[in-house]
Every structure is written in C-alpha cells, then in structure tokens.
Amino acid sequence: MQKQQTIIEESLKALMKDESFLPDLQSQTREQAFKSLVALLSTPNHIHKSFLRITLENGRIVRIPSFRVQHSDTVGPYKGGIRFHESVNEEEVANLAKLMTLKNALHELPFGGGKGGVGINPKEFTVKELNLICKKYVQYFNDILGPDKDIPAPDVGTGEREMDWMMGEYKSTHPGQAYRNSFTGKSILNGGSLGRREATGKGVYFTFRYMMHNFVQENKKWLRDTENPFAHTALDHADKKLKMAVQGFGNLGSVAALEASQCNYLQNKIVAVSDHNVMLYNDDGLDIQGLVKYVEGHDGDLPTENGQLEEHDIKAEIKGRDDLLELDVDVLLLAALEDQIHEDNMENIKARLIIEGANGPITEKADKYLADKGVLIVPDILANAGGVIVSFYEWVQGREAQFMTEDEVYQRLFDKMKGTMDTILPQFFGDPFPLRQNSYIHSVKKLSTIMYRQGKLY
Ligand code: NAD
Numbered sequence: 001m002q003k004q005q006t007i008i009e010e011s012l013k014a015l016m017k018d019e020s021f022l023p024d025l026q027s028q029t030r031e032q033a034f035k036s037l038v039a040l041l042s043t044p045n046h047i048h049k050s051f052l053r054i055t056l057e058n059g060r061i062v063r064i065p066s067f068r069v070q071h072s073d074t075v076g077p078y079k080g081g082i083r084f085h086e087s088v089n090e091e092e093v094a095n096l097a098k099l100m101t102l103k104n105a106l107h108e109l110p111f112g113g114g115k116g117g118v119g120i121n122p123k124e125f126t127v128k129e130l131n132l133i134c135k136k137y138v139q140y141f142n143d144i145l146g147p148d149k150d151i152p153a154p155d156v157g158t159g160e161r162e163m164d165w166m167m168g169e170y171k172s173t174h175p176g177q178a179y180r181n182s183f184t185g186k187s188i189l190n191g192g193s194l195g196r197r198e199a200t201g202k203g204v205y206f207t208f209r210y211m212m213h214n215f216v217q218e219n220k221k222w223l224r225d226t227e228n229p230f231a232h233t234a235l236d237h238a239d240k241k242l243k244m245a246v247q248g249f250g251n252l253g254s255v256a257a258l259e260a261s262q263c264n265y266l267q268n269k270i271v272a273v274s275d276h277n278v279m280l281y282n283d284d285g286l287d288i289q290g291l292v293k294y295v296e297g298h299d300g301d302l303p304t305e306n307g308q309l310e311e312h313d314i315k316a317e318i319k320g321r322d323d324l325l326e327l328d329v330d331v332l333l334l335a336a337l338e339d340q341i342h343e344d345n346m347e348n349i350k351a352r353l354i355i356e357g358a359n360g361p362i363t364e365k366a367d368k369y370l371a372d373k374g375v376l377i378v379p380d381i382l383a384n385a386g387g388v389i390v391s392f393y394e395w396v397q398g399r400e401a402q403f404m405t406e407d408e409v410y411q412r413l414f415d416k417m418k419g420t421m422d423t424i425l426p427q428f429f430g431d432p433f434p435l436r437q438n439s440y441i442h443s444v445k446k447l448s449t450i451m452y453r454q455g456k457l458y
Helices: 003-018 027-042 090-107 127-140 160-173 198-216 222-224 229-236 249-263 289-298 307-310 319-326 366-372 387-402 406-429 435-453
Strands: 046-055 061-072 078-084 113-118 150-154 242-247 268-274 279-281 317-319 331-334 352-358 376-378
Touching: 003 027, 003 090, 003 435, 027 090, 027 268, 046 090, 046 127, 061 078, 061 150, 061 317, 078 090, 078 160, 078 387, 090 113, 090 307, 090 387, 090 435, 113 127, 113 150, 127 160, 127 229, 150 198, 150 387, 198 222, 198 229, 198 249, 198 331, 198 352, 198 376, 198 387, 222 229, 229 376, 229 406, 242 249, 242 319, 249 268, 249 289, 249 331, 268 289, 268 319, 279 319, 317 319, 366 376, 376 435, 387 406, 406 435
Parallel strands: 078 113, 078 150, 242 268, 242 331, 331 352, 352 376
Antiparallel strands: 046 061, 061 113, 268 279, 279 317
16 A cells, blocks of 8 residues: 555656646745645544453453544545454554545545544454444544544445444434434435445446446547557457456455446456455356355355355356466456555466456555556556445435435446546546556645645645
C-alpha cells in the first residue's frame, strides 16, 4: 500500500506542471501549496485506537485492538468500512482510509475517507461474543461516529448483521437523534438498500465490461492508431473468448464471477476460482451458479474434497490455492486480500488483463513491473467503488425514508460508474500513464481544487 503515497506524489508533480491546474498559484505559493497538499493527503486527520474489553462466554477476559482512522473530511463526512481480521493494524487501516478519500473523490461522492478495523478472526468467536464486540466498538468510538460525522459500512469479516447490531447500539446511545444513516450496509428491514450486498461485485465487473465492450469496441480505430501499450493489450483481447480466473469467492468475488459468467456483451469462460482453502479448475469453464449455491450452504467455503464435488455434481479439479495467480488465462480478477501479486510471483503472471476487486492486491513493485510489460490493470480505486456508491444511495434513502427498487439502484450505480469511466478512459488511452495513475491524477486534482477553495493551502 506504500504505492498510494508514491502515486499521490507523482500525481501532484504531474499536476503542478500543468498550468491549467490551480492557475492562480504561481512560483513560491505554488511550491508551498504542493507541500501542503502532499502533507494533507499523506496523513490522516485522526487515528483513534482502543482495546475493546470483552468477557468471552467461557469467562476469559480479552482486550481486542480496534481502530477508526479518519483520513479526510474535505468533501463530506468520513466514510469507509470496518474490517474484522486478525491481521488488522494501524498502518493498514490508515492506508485503507486514505484510499477511501481518493475513491470517493474520484466517483464524485459527497464523502471523505475513513476506515475501521478490529483485530480478530471472527470465525473464532461465538455469535454472542461478536455481538458484544460490535456494541463495544460503537461505545468506545461513540463520540466520533454519526450520520454527519463518520459513517461506517461492512468490509472483510463484517456484513449486514454487524451493521444492524452497530446501528442498534448507536440508536440506544443517542436517544432521540437521527440514527438510520449512522451505518450503511444494513439489512433491508433496518433501512438498508436493495442491491447493496451485490453492488461491489456488480460494479467491479461493470467497469471491466464497459471498458472492453463499450469503450474499446467503439474506439477501435483511434486505439489502433495510438502508441499507448495498454490500448494494444485491450485490442488484442477485444474479440476473444476470454479465459478468466477469480481469486476469492466471497461477497465480491462470487457476485463478480456470476456477472462475468452471465454476461451478454463479452464472451467469458471462468476456468478457475479460489478461496482461502483451495482452487477449483475446469478448462471447459466452471458452473459458477452451482458454486454460488454451494458456498451459500457451506458457510461461504468452496468444496475442498472430491467427495463433495461428486455429491454436488460440480465438475472441477481441486488444485493449490495460490497457483491460480499464475494460470495461463487472459483475465485475473483479484477479489481476496492485499498484496497477492508481489515481487516473488510477478514474473510468473500470464494474464494481460487484471481487475482489482480487492483493495491493494498488487504491491508497488509488482504494479510497476506489470505496467512496464503492458499489462492493463483496472485499479481498485476505479473498479470496486460499487459498495460505497450504493452506501451513498442507502444514506440518502435513509434521510428521505423513500426507498428505490433493486433495478433503480443498479441503474443508478451503473450510470455513476459509467460517468467516471467516461471521464477517465479517453484520458487513459490517450497518454502513457497506467490506469491507476490516471485515476489518481483525477482524484487528487479534484481534492486539491476543493482544498484550495476551502482556503487550506496557505
Ligand atoms: P469476503 O470476506 O466476503 O471474501 C473474501 C474471499 O477471499 C473469501 O472467499 C476468502 O476465502 C477468500 N480468500 C482469503 N484469503 C485468500 C487467499 N489467500 N487466496 C484466495 N482466496 C482467499 O470479502 P469481500 O467482501 O468479498 O471483500 C474482498 C475484498 O474486496 C477485500 O479486499 C475488501 O476490502 C474488498 N472490498 C470489498 C467491498 C465489499 O463491498 N464487499 C468493497 C470494496 C472493497
């Protein structure tokens, strides 16, 4: 996640050379503004840390590290998920909070960036203990959360159940105050939005489909004439049946895989999917709908034994989990965790198109290596904003107490993502920067201009 910092600085340097960027700022004032912007964008406004004191059902008392990082509220209240995972630490949460600031600005959402984390493996706790952890989280961070201050949502290890519990605790601790918009990603009964659970996975696939089908097909001639290496990678795959592998078959990966397998615009064949245990492979294409049904009935896990495959009539071979990344496929869809493609495996990656569903799944070094080889990476900041976009719709619907149908939610989601893609893609294919850098330049430009107008750069 160090790459965020490098890209922010590189984006600012590129912008500072562009005379149309903040033209009122000249010479020394411009230098000063640059320094202020680097400082403002690199560091969070606040880091809140607590050790939640929990009495387990067996009577043992534990203290669990937990965080809420508020990176920037330049554009609106802090917004970002709460992750339950044993590897959660302050630096990781701070980096994810920064990414939220940039992502929300890129997609023109009226939110700043924040992120939360609790250092546990939720599978090791009982339901009653998890309920207590959620309540304590809200109690410990009570003063800093709220519908117009900081609005959390689910992330890895949390879902609508946890958001319902947290909202319930917020309601109890703020009697008589607005509470419905204090959390998003809630269940429908508690004011959640239809389509929120599927939004990120659908949005991830939409960005890829929109780029490859709509943009590339409509601009073939122009793209062929450019010297942009990424344009040629896209063109090489424009009319092919695409062999695809999906790392991570959770909320995001399973929805994105289903969208890809049912797509009427591109011809996709998903030959491999993996989760934290295994990879399943079938060169003729996996039955994604069947696998979605299987994981729904098995606590989210893919089958790990041949007997389970046979029992559920799933045609696949069981292979080593991490081998998925190095398969000879056209498209890799990364939907698990951070830092999955790194210095040790980057040279073995064969896919020429990579979609980042997860946040930060490629390290800085690997990102640069792959970009230099012309691999077209659709970055997290662009691809996986569907969740926060529909969270915004949930927040608005909660305020108005008027709810949209599922079709309306998806239509507005795709319209919003299309708007961002229409801004970024012509710029991207027209210059030599990778898509990540282009997206950052756009987002940093927007944030910088707002900060300047708010008088923060003096
Ligand atoms: P999830 O917990 O539902 O699913 C994660 C999946 O990854 C599971 O199938 C898990 O078994 C698998 N996995 C874990 N380690 C793995 C490994 N080493 N190899 C292969 N698979 C592995 O989480 P999710 O909500 O689907 O989120 C996945 C990623 O997407 C995270 O990085 C998250 O931050 C990011 N993200 C999610 C959302 C959202 O709305 N769900 C929004 C933005 C970003």
